[in-house]
Amino acid sequence: MSLIVQKYGGTSVGSIERIHLVAQRVAEARRGGDDLVVVLSAMSGETDRLLLLAHEVTDNPDERELDMLLSTGERVTIALLAMDLRAMGINARSFTGRQVGIITDSAHTKARIARVTADRIREALGEGIVPVVAGFQGINEQSDVTTLGRGGSDLTAVALAAALKADRCVIYTDVEGVYTADPNIVPSARRLDKVSYEEMLELASLGAKVLQTRSVEFAAKHGVPVEVKSTFKEGQGTLVTTEDEDMERLTVSGVSGDRNQAKITIVGVPDRPGIAARIFGPVAEADIVVDMIIQNVSQASLTDISFTVPRADLAKAMNLVQRVAKDIEAKSVTVTEAIAKVSLVGVGMRSHSGVAARMFEVLSREGVNIMMISTSEIKISCVIDEKYLELATRALHAAFGLDGTGSES
Amino acid sequence: MSLIVQKYGGTSVGSIERIHLVAQRVAEARRGGDDLVVVLSAMSGETDRLLLLAHEVTDNPDERELDMLLSTGERVTIALLAMDLRAMGINARSFTGRQVGIITDSAHTKARIARVTADRIREALGEGIVPVVAGFQGINEQSDVTTLGRGGSDLTAVALAAALKADRCVIYTDVEGVYTADPNIVPSARRLDKVSYEEMLELASLGAKVLQTRSVEFAAKHGVPVEVKSTFKEGQGTLVTTEDEDMERLTVSGVSGDRNQAKITIVGVPDRPGIAARIFGPVAEADIVVDMIIQNVSQASLTDISFTVPRADLAKAMNLVQRVAKDIEAKSVTVTEAIAKVSLVGVGMRSHSGVAARMFEVLSREGVNIMMISTSEIKISCVIDEKYLELATRALHAAFGLDGTGSES
Numbered sequence: 001m002s003l004i005v006q007k008y009g010g011t012s013v014g015s016i017e018r019i020h021l022v023a024q025r026v027a028e029a030r031r032g033g034d035d036l037v038v039v040l041s042a043m044s045g046e047t048d049r050l051l052l053l054a055h056e057v058t059d060n061p062d063e064r065e066l067d068m069l070l071s072t073g074e075r076v077t078i079a080l081l082a083m084d085l086r087a088m089g090i091n092a093r094s095f096t097g098r099q100v101g102i103i104t105d106s107a108h109t110k111a112r113i114a115r116v117t118a119d120r121i122r123e124a125l126g127e128g129i130v131p132v133v134a135g136f137q138g139i140n141e142q143s144d145v146t147t148l149g150r151g152g153s154d155l156t157a158v159a160l161a162a163a164l165k166a167d168r169c170v171i172y173t174d175v176e177g178v179y180t181a182d183p184n185i186v187p188s189a190r191r192l193d194k195v196s197y198e199e200m201l202e203l204a205s206l207g208a209k210v211l212q213t214r215s216v217e218f219a220a221k222h223g224v225p226v227e228v229k230s231t232f233k234e235g236q237g238t239l240v241t242t243e244d245e246d247m248e249r250l251t252v253s254g255v256s257g258d259r260n261q262a263k264i265t266i267v268g269v270p271d272r273p274g275i276a277a278r279i280f281g282p283v284a285e286a287d288i289v290v291d292m293i294i295q296n297v298s299q300a301s302l303t304d305i306s307f308t309v310p311r312a313d314l315a316k317a318m319n320l321v322q323r324v325a326k327d328i329e330a331k332s333v334t335v336t337e338a339i340a341k342v343s344l345v346g347v348g349m350r351s352h353s354g355v356a357a358r359m360f361e362v363l364s365r366e367g368v369n370i371m372m373i374s375t376s377e378i379k380i381s382c383v384i385d386e387k388y389l390e391l392a393t394r395a396l397h398a399a400f401g402l403d404g405t406g407s408e409s
Numbered sequence: 410m411s412l413i414v415q416k417y418g419g420t421s422v423g424s425i426e427r428i429h430l431v432a433q434r435v436a437e438a439r440r441g442g443d444d445l446v447v448v449l450s451a452m453s454g455e456t457d458r459l460l461l462l463a464h465e466v467t468d469n470p471d472e473r474e475l476d477m478l479l480s481t482g483e484r485v486t487i488a489l490l491a492m493d494l495r496a497m498g499i500n501a502r503s504f505t506g507r508q509v510g511i512i513t514d515s516a517h518t519k520a521r522i523a524r525v526t527a528d529r530i531r532e533a534l535g536e537g538i539v540p541v542v543a544g545f546q547g548i549n550e551q552s553d554v555t556t557l558g559r560g561g562s563d564l565t566a567v568a569l570a571a572a573l574k575a576d577r578c579v580i581y582t583d584v585e586g587v588y589t590a591d592p593n594i595v596p597s598a599r600r601l602d603k604v605s606y607e608e609m610l611e612l613a614s615l616g617a618k619v620l621q622t623r624s625v626e627f628a629a630k631h632g633v634p635v636e637v638k639s640t641f642k643e644g645q646g647t648l649v650t651t652e653d654e655d656m657e658r659l660t661v662s663g664v665s666g667d668r669n670q671a672k673i674t675i676v677g678v679p680d681r682p683g684i685a686a687r688i689f690g691p692v693a694e695a696d697i698v699v700d701m702i703i704q705n706v707s708q709a710s711l712t713d714i715s716f717t718v719p720r721a722d723l724a725k726a727m728n729l730v731q732r733v734a735k736d737i738e739a740k741s742v743t744v745t746e747a748i749a750k751v752s753l754v755g756v757g758m759r760s761h762s763g764v765a766a767r768m769f770e771v772l773s774r775e776g777v778n779i780m781m782i783s784t785s786e787i788k789i790s791c792v793i794d795e796k797y798l799e800l801a802t803r804a805l806h807a808a809f810g811l812d813g814t815g816s817e818s
Binding site for chain 1: 470
């Protein structure tokens with residue numbers, strides 16, 4: 001008999017009919033003999049509805065009060081699912097973040113989990129009850145309600161699985177798992193049976209929306225096996241787990257594309273020590289994440305510095321950068337919005353040399369100019385002209401043997 | 410400086426605009442120098458919306474889960490009002506029933522308050538904070554969410570006022586106070602400046618929807634002065650307080666009408682000991698409240714027994730009564746639905762004799778036949794044909810000098 005934590009996202013509980021489908025799935029698993037804990041998100045759209053109400057009240061709602069407001073969404077779904085299960089003869093009980101003992105810091109709207117007591121959940125499991133837990137929420141040491149940020153229900157599920165030493169945490173969602181590339185761009189993309197925590201982390205931070213980044217970090221740290229699969233379709237999903245030999249046999253596990261970046265270039269920067277700090281200090285203080293930076297070779301004591309920022313933060317960043325550029329007497333500031341980042345991810349890169357060279361060669365053969373490059377142990381990213389993103393993704397997917405033929409060209 | 414508990418009902422917080430009106434009212438009172446605690450209901454319609462969701466899931470939703478679901482409505486309004494107040498520069502903070510320390514028994518959906526700790530509220534008041542409290546909810550000893558039943562927010566406000574020894578509990582609602590009669594029936598009805606707890610209790614149990622019965626009992630027990638007034642109009646309301654000389658000067662404080670009763674008559678009942686118990690035992694067991702009972706003088710060892718039940722319970726009651734009538738060999742059972750109860754309420758009745766006689770005389774003069782009579786120390790009720798209710802109400806209102814002329818005829 002295993003202990004499984006199941007998590008269902010907002011679209012999986014988006015209506016009474018879908019909640020009933022989830023109830024049937026839970027009942028089935030329960031009758032199969034497993035001990036279950038179910039973690040739920042709010043109905044899809046509910047968090048946005050509540051946010052809209054808050055923003056009708058004031059442009060800048062207090063964050064403690066926002067958490068009080070937003071935490072109601074999950075309470076509705078857990079109550080409804082528990083009712084449904086009980087009506088089906090399954091002894092289910094709903095529990096809030098507080099009742100579970102999800103203790104967080106006080107960073108309202110983006111709280112971090114400090115510890116998970118889970119006493120009432122252990123007790124409930126001991127009595128044969130199926131606990132239905134509100135995701136996304138906890139309480140701080142003052143017993144005030146906190147929320148864990150967007151996608152926080154994944155984190156609730158993983159943290160609870162770790163605290164209970166569950167055999168597996170299954171994240172039910174509206175996709176069938178993790179793919180070698182976005183199937184909308186690469187029709188031949190395949191679902192991966194297994195992916196390592198590190199690869200998943202790189203993919204999540206590159207914009208793959210399958211799992212929230214922090215939940216992957218948490219799973220890696222506590223060694224929780226996480227399976228991502230579809231609520232609506234039967235069949236295997238993707239298991240996120242510790243690296244193994246299977247994974248290393250493949251050079252590259254996936255190709256990922258990200259359009260959410262913009263490039264800022266400061267032209268004619270005097271090449272003196274301390275200039276970088278003067279540029280990036282204010283940007284960091286404004287909580288803008290700079291992803292890549294390149295600096296040209298200095299000519300006549302002048303250099304150009306380019307860097308990428310999230311497109312949503314571009315206006316804020318430009319404001320700061322133009323002020324700094326004036327202060328340091330740079331010549332001008334230019335912006336390129338139409339860029340994209342294409343990345344290869346795979347733990348196999350550690351033991352396979354030449355991946356970067358091969359990537360550049362493939363892109364060059366397709367006539368794609370590389371503007372910026374960054375690498376990590378298991379990832380290579382290139383910034384390219386946005387219009388080439390689909391072409392580059394498909395070419396790399398084929399070149400690294402991900403098309404399902406199994407042969408690396 | 411006084412400590413005032415203000416409570417706003419569902420229509421008062423029914424939209425963002427109305428919540429903003431409440432915020433302005435709170436801000437005004439706060440700037441006037443009073444210490445304030447604000448208790449809120451859910452937005453009007455929200456509790457019904459949630460109930461509908463539950464009944465879409467199952468015909469018979471689990472009551473613990475129902476409380477988890479229904480308690481979300483007040484959390485939404487307290488968060489929104491606290492945000493609004495903070496945006497206006499008032500240091501407000503929302504608190505749930507649990508955070509206030511409203512400890513109840515475990516009778517889910519109709520829990521009774523066992524005690525109110527209010528530690529965090531005292532602390533907040535000490536720091537100059539305006540606590541905004543979720544009405545209608547508490548937690549039981551197992552830390553599960555409970556609700557106090559319809560109108561429970563009134564009870565939260567009164568119980569909190571008692572625990573904090575507040576100077577006054579003000580119930581803001583959509584009427585201007587307690588009236589001498591329903592203004593829809595009696596255009597000359599006047600708002601009462603003051604009414605005693607006992608009168609208010611009689612009026613509430615007679616169907617006046619101004620205050621929930623249990624909250625009046627609680628206020629009387631703890632001597633909390635309760636003022637009922639309009640959220641939307643300026644001006645004085647009605648103060649519900651301990652009986653005083655002013656009140657006793659008036660014979661009658663109000664006339665009340667109730668259409669929610671039906672009359673059942675068992676004809677030809679053998680007049681033997683124990684018969685009443687055989688009839689009313691099963692009715693009481695089925696939780697049906699019998700309001701009035703009359704028994705005719707026995708003729709030839711046979712008698713007729715008539716009694717009234719809430720119209721909503723009529724079918725259930727008839728089912729039981731017909732079975733019993735057969736068992737005890739009564740002749741038949743008849744039903745009259747078109748009845749109404751008209752009542753006079755007033756603490757002055759204690760010292761003024763002849764009120765009942767005068768009431769019967771007024772009704773007789775108007776040609777209204779009296780079917781049943783019941784009296785208490787401060788109330789006389791007559792069951793009459795429903796079609797005469799408005800006529801009887803207006804005639805009694807005038808006859809007992811409530812029409813605002815001040816002269817008792």
